[in-house]
Amino acid sequence: MVMNITILKIGGNIINNPAALHEALDYFAELPEPAVLVHGGGRKASQVISEMGRQPVMIDGRRITDAATLEIVTMVYAGLLNKTVVAKLQARGCNAIGLSGADGNAVLAEKRPVKDIDYGYAGDVRSVNAPLLEQLLRGGLRPVLCPITHDQKGQLLNTNADTIANETARALAAAGFGVSLRYCFELPGVMEDINDPTSLIRELTPDRYADYRSQGIIAGGMIPKLDNAFAAVAAGVREVIIGDLPALRAGSGTRVLAEPDV
Incomplete structure (x- = not known):
C-alpha cells in the first residue's frame, strides 16, 4: 500500500503570530498520516536584520543574502525558530526533529x-534526501525543515522555504509516496482582492495564473509560492492546497492544478 505523506509549509506571518502558530502546530501534530513541516520566518529575520543596523533587501519576494545577512538568517532560521517549533511540537506529544539542509545531507543546494x-x-535546491526523510518518518519522527541548505563544500545557503517544501514534495512523490503539499498562510487562499473575503480563487491553472500575474493581481511573495506549487503538481505531487488553517481544516482554500479539470 502506498504511504501517504503530508507536507505542511508555514511562513513568517504564522511564525510571528503566537495564536496562529499555536493553531498551526496543533493541526500538524493532529495529522493522522506521516508528515513533514517546512517553516519560513522571513519577517522575524528581517526584524533581526534591522535591529542589527542593516537594511533587508527583497526582490519579488526573494531575499538578497550577503555574507552578513547569511549569518543572521542562519541564526534565526536554523537556531531560534527551528528549535522553538520543535520544542512546541514536543510539548504536543509530536516527536519532531529539526533539520537544516546540512543535517543528514537533507537538502543539497x-x-x-x-x-x-x-x-x-x-541556494537553489539540487536534491532532497528522500531516503533520510523516509527513514525518519517510518521511525515515528516528524522532520521540521528550515530554509538553510548547504552545497556539500562547507558553504551554507539561504533557500526559499516554499522551494524547499516543493522540492521535498517532489522528491517524496518520485520515491513512490502519495504526497499532499499544503501551504498555510494568513489568508483563506489566493485572493483577487485581499480586502474582499469573497474574492477567493478556488482553482488556479497555469493559464489563469499567467493572466492574474500579468494584471498584477498576483504579485510579490505569492509569485515564488505559486511557481513552486505549479512545479510540484507538474512533477506528480498528488495535490497542492494554499490557505489558512480554517481553510485547510475544511478542505477548501485554493487548489493548484496542472491542467483544468474536465
Whole structure:
C-alpha cells in the first residue's frame, strides 16, 4: 500500500503570530498520516536584520543574502525558530526533529548563479534526501525543515522555504509516496482582492495564473509560492492546497492544478 505523506509549509506571518502558530502546530501534530513541516520566518529575520543596523533587501519576494545577512538568517532560521517549533511540537506529544539542509545531507543546494540580479548566498535546491526523510518518518519522527541548505563544500545557503517544501514534495512523490503539499498562510487562499473575503480563487491553472500575474493581481511573495506549487503538481505531487488553517481544516482554500479539470 502506498504511504501517504503530508507536507505542511508555514511562513513568517504564522511564525510571528503566537495564536496562529499555536493553531498551526496543533493541526500538524493532529495529522493522522506521516508528515513533514517546512517553516519560513522571513519577517522575524528581517526584524533581526534591522535591529542589527542593516537594511533587508527583497526582490519579488526573494531575499538578497550577503555574507552578513547569511549569518543572521542562519541564526534565526536554523537556531531560534527551528528549535522553538520543535520544542512546541514536543510539548504536543509530536516527536519532531529539526533539520537544516546540512543535517543528514537533507537538502543539497548550489549558489544561485548571477544573471540579472545577484542574490548573494541564495541556494537553489539540487536534491532532497528522500531516503533520510523516509527513514525518519517510518521511525515515528516528524522532520521540521528550515530554509538553510548547504552545497556539500562547507558553504551554507539561504533557500526559499516554499522551494524547499516543493522540492521535498517532489522528491517524496518520485520515491513512490502519495504526497499532499499544503501551504498555510494568513489568508483563506489566493485572493483577487485581499480586502474582499469573497474574492477567493478556488482553482488556479497555469493559464489563469499567467493572466492574474500579468494584471498584477498576483504579485510579490505569492509569485515564488505559486511557481513552486505549479512545479510540484507538474512533477506528480498528488495535490497542492494554499490557505489558512480554517481553510485547510475544511478542505477548501485554493487548489493548484496542472491542467483544468474536465
